[in-house]
Structure formats: C-alpha cells, structure tokens
Amino acid sequence: MQQLAKKAWGYRHMVLVTLWLLYIINYFDRLAVLTFLPFIQEDLNLTPVQVGQLASVFFFAYSLAQVTAGFLADKIGPKKVMNIAIIVFTLVTALTGMVKSFGQFIALRIGLGLGEGHHFAPALRTINNWFPLAERGRSVSFFTTSWAVAPAIVPVIITTVSFYLFGGEWRPVFYLLAIPGLIGIFILWYFVSDTPKQMLDKGRLKQEEYNHITAESQESIADEESGTSQVKGVSASIFLRDPSFYLYTLLLFCQLAVYWGTTTWLTTFLVKQHGLNIKEMGLFASAPYVVAILAMLLGGWLMDKVLHRMKPVGIIAYLGSIPVLWLLGSLEKGQTGLLLGLLLLVGFFVNLNFGSVYAYLQKRYPKEVVGRATGISNGIGQLGSFVSPLVAGYLVKVTVDGAQDFGNVFIFFALASAVAATCALLLKEEKVGASLSSSTQEIKKQIL
Known part of the structure; x- marks a missing residue:
C-alpha cells in the first residue's frame, strides 16, 4: 500500500502544483515592473541612476523579508505567512498602476520586496511538511522551475495584453494583475494546509499517502518514546x-x-x-x-x-x-x-x-x-x-x-x-x- 502511494499521483502533488502556480503569480508581479521599466522611466522622467536604485531596492527589502519569513513560518505556520504575502504583493502591484513620482515608486518597490520576500521560505517549509525526505530534491526542483517558466512567459503575455487591450498603455496592466493575486488567495485557502494531518482529518488525503509522507516522523516518534530521539526541543x-x-x-x-x-x-x-x-x-x-x-x-x-x-x-x-x-x-x-x-x-x-x-x-x-x-x-x-x-x-x-x-x-x-x-x-x-x-x-x- 505504501509503495502504491509512493508511485501514484497523490494529494501532496496537488499541494506542490498549487505552490508552483502561486510562485508564478509572484513572478508576474515582479517581472511586470522590469518589463515595463523603459516606459515607466519615460512617463516619470527618471534618470538612469534612479532606475538602478529602483531595481536594487527591491532586492534589499526582499532579502530582509527572508529572515522574518522563516521565523514566522515556524511560529504561526507557513500557510498564514504565504496568505499575508500574497495579499500584500497583490495590493502593491495594483497600486503600481497609480504611481506618479519617484518617491512613491521607491515606497512601492520596498512594499513589493517585503511582500514577495515572505513567500519563499514558507513555501519551502510547506514542501518539507508534505514530502518525505527521499522526494524533496525532486519536489523542490519542480517548485524552482516556477522562476524559469515565469521569465520565459511573463514578458510576452503582459506586453501582448498591453498592446491589444490597452493600446500600449502600461498602467492598466497592473490593475489587471490583481486578478491572478485574488485567484492565488483562493487556491491557497482551498488546496493547501500546513500539515498532511489537517487534510487527513478533512477526508481529502488518503491514509496510505499520509503514512507514506509521515513514515520518517513515525520513526522519530518511536525513537523519542524509546529514549533515542535527538531532535526533541x-x-x-x-x-x-x-x-x-x-x-x-x-x-x-x-x-x-x-x-x-x-x-x-x-x-x-x-x-x-x-x-x-x-x-x-x-x-x-x-x-x-x-x-x-x-x-x-x-x-x-x-x-x-x-x-x-x-x-x-x-x-x-x-x-x-x-x-x-x-x-x-x-x-x-x-x-x-x-x-x-x-x-x-x-x-x-x-x-x-x-x-x-x-x-x-x-x-x-x-x-x-x-x-x-x-x-x-x-x-x-x-x-x-x-x-x-x-x-x-x-x-x-x-x-x-x-x-x-x-x-x-x-x-x-x-x-x-x-x-x-x-x-x-x-x-x-x-x-x-x-x-x-x-x-x-x-x-x-x-x-x-
């Protein structure tokens, strides 16, 4: 039975695909700015130095957010942290369409970095909870393809939308990008839980797959009960x-x-x-x-x-x-x-x-x-x-x-x-x- 769960498509793969789609949405918001940056620069009369500052300040905020994201994922659960992150970067992306000055743009870039920065570590923690050790290399590898797929498709999609729907204007595209964010909030709520046990209790995860996912944890519990556990506390x-x-x-x-x-x-x-x-x-x-x-x-x-x-x-x-x-x-x-x-x-x-x-x-x-x-x-x-x-x-x-x-x-x-x-x-x-x-x-x- 356990061997069957290992080979067959399981609910854990549904969770993984959902996390992958959520990160594609994350990259839509991130890459939209980079794609339209020449037009934004022209509209806001930005100098090349200011453009460079806008590009780098995002990563500064993003890197700071990684630390708090990891701690929050451990303390309150990865799903809550990801939900907050998606809400923040969806809101900031929509507001980007209203930007009027360099100062406003800097503030929004910091907000986007903080929002998107709280997405990555909780996503990995979720994969860690849902996949046994022997499958984590492949599961994480599949997840990381999201930031290869996104740069290959996002610029083409959003420039096409801008050209055919909005006559080449960039601002309405950012308003439209709120829709994928709202979809992301829904699929996170419906398909993902912090642990397999939560989905097992809801009847959406089979016992065989749960046993496969948690086999290593059960061994750890057995070691703890016999006095051999080394990871308690x-x-x-x-x-x-x-x-x-x-x-x-x-x-x-x-x-x-x-x-x-x-x-x-x-x-x-x-x-x-x-x-x-x-x-x-x-x-x-x-x-x-x-x-x-x-x-x-x-x-x-x-x-x-x-x-x-x-x-x-x-x-x-x-x-x-x-x-x-x-x-x-x-x-x-x-x-x-x-x-x-x-x-x-x-x-x-x-x-x-x-x-x-x-x-x-x-x-x-x-x-x-x-x-x-x-x-x-x-x-x-x-x-x-x-x-x-x-x-x-x-x-x-x-x-x-x-x-x-x-x-x-x-x-x-x-x-x-x-x-x-x-x-x-x-x-x-x-x-x-x-x-x-x-x-x-x-x-x-x-x-x-």
Whole structure:
C-alpha cells in the first residue's frame, strides 16, 4: 500500500502544483515592473541612476523579508505567512498602476520586496511538511522551475495584453494583475494546509499517502518514546553552530548573484554589445530560461536518484558556469550562432543546482528549524541579488563611440561561480545529529 502511494499521483502533488502556480503569480508581479521599466522611466522622467536604485531596492527589502519569513513560518505556520504575502504583493502591484513620482515608486518597490520576500521560505517549509525526505530534491526542483517558466512567459503575455487591450498603455496592466493575486488567495485557502494531518482529518488525503509522507516522523516518534530521539526541543543553534551552514549561505549568495546579475543585464548586453533588435533580443533572452526548466528538474533528479547528494550537482553546475560565462562576455558581435549556444549553456549550468541547493537544508537539519535556517540563509543569500547588478554596472566599459563592452561583467559572474564551487567542495552533507543517533542506537543495543 505504501509503495502504491509512493508511485501514484497523490494529494501532496496537488499541494506542490498549487505552490508552483502561486510562485508564478509572484513572478508576474515582479517581472511586470522590469518589463515595463523603459516606459515607466519615460512617463516619470527618471534618470538612469534612479532606475538602478529602483531595481536594487527591491532586492534589499526582499532579502530582509527572508529572515522574518522563516521565523514566522515556524511560529504561526507557513500557510498564514504565504496568505499575508500574497495579499500584500497583490495590493502593491495594483497600486503600481497609480504611481506618479519617484518617491512613491521607491515606497512601492520596498512594499513589493517585503511582500514577495515572505513567500519563499514558507513555501519551502510547506514542501518539507508534505514530502518525505527521499522526494524533496525532486519536489523542490519542480517548485524552482516556477522562476524559469515565469521569465520565459511573463514578458510576452503582459506586453501582448498591453498592446491589444490597452493600446500600449502600461498602467492598466497592473490593475489587471490583481486578478491572478485574488485567484492565488483562493487556491491557497482551498488546496493547501500546513500539515498532511489537517487534510487527513478533512477526508481529502488518503491514509496510505499520509503514512507514506509521515513514515520518517513515525520513526522519530518511536525513537523519542524509546529514549533515542535527538531532535526533541531542537533550537536554531543546531545550524548556527554548523560551519557548513555558513559555507552554504555564501554559496547561495554567489549563485543568486550570478542568476540575478545575468537576468538583470542580459537584455542590455544583447542590445548594446551584440546589436540585436527588439524581436531578436526577445528570442535570445528567453532561450536560457527554456533550458533552465530542464536543468532544474535534472538537478533534483540527480540528487534524489543518482548522486543522492547536493555537492556533486553543485560542483558540476558551478565549474560548468565558469567557462561559459567567461566566453559569453568575450564573444564578438556577429557570432549569433555561438551566442545562442552559449546562452543555452548558461541557462543549463547556472540553473542546474537551483532545485537541489534549496533541498540541502531540508536534508541536513531537522524540520523543526528548516524554516528559520532557510529564512536566514536565503535572506543573506538574496543580498547577492542586490549587490551583483550594482557591481556589474560599474564594470561595463563604454567606448568613445558609445558602444558598451560587458567582458568584465561576465568575468565577475564567472569568479562568483568559482567561489560557489569552492564552497560546494567544502560542504558536509550528512544529517546533523546522525553520528549522535548512531552512538545512541549502539548504547541501546548494548543495554538490550
């Protein structure tokens, strides 16, 4: 029966798909601003410096929110935190259509960052509650494809809506984006619960699947009753005193720096260094994200089914990123075939470890502290998203004729990948407390 629950589609997969859709909605709101930013800049008479500030302040607020999101998910439950987050970023997105000044826009960008920043850690905590350890790599990998799918489809959808429904105006699109937010609030309320037990009590989860999901927890309860449990009263010190937690956080900082650095500057790089027109740029810019979807799923599958660890996946991803990023930045204008090939490779290697990297904490630490560990590490890690686009801006070379060279920018991204690879090599992956549990089991055997 348990083996049947493992193979068949279960309610836990419905929860996962719901979380995935909710994060697509999250990205609709985030990417809408970036897509319409040139038109917003023109309407509000913003300088390039102000545009840069608007882009970076979001990530600053977003990174701060990660920490409180993790603690709140552990304290009041992930569903409540996600509900608050969706309400906030839906409201802020609708208000963006009314913005009239730079000051108002800064306030809204901070509000959007705080709202969306309280979505991620609770979503991962929910996956942790609903999936057994052996399935978390794949489940988290599927969830992370939401931020590969969204950049591939959102710009096309919202610009099409703007053109055909609103005559090219950008403001009404933000009002319209309140509708997906309202739908998200409903599906979160209806399909998701903090724990499988809540859905079991409602009769919407079968006992066989519940037993499959909670098998490890039942073993922990048995250990606790027999005096062998090592996780009772778990505190945050279990990860705060772990050197691998800080290596992991630095690794995540570098990975997000590369991802959001390339995402922020990619379209400018394609237009300014390679002279692509708008139509060509759209095609080339979407290419990495199409490959990213497959890479994320592959990374999770490798972690769960083949390598059984995150470290090898990370090393492959980061070492592969170094040469392709370096070559991409040095590529001369006119080599469009090679340009497309390198973009596809960047999409593959930069995203290969995304699913497995977020499963690392869930596999290393007890679930009682996963929310806090995720919140702190992702909060610090997201500062990479804030720092990277700003640093890259200073590294762009502007020639006498006004052309722009991004060679140093992509060298910077390659160096960040090298730091991430070093961190991956040094990480420890065995579950914290495993050695203590083994010792306790040995003592128990001697007593018996």
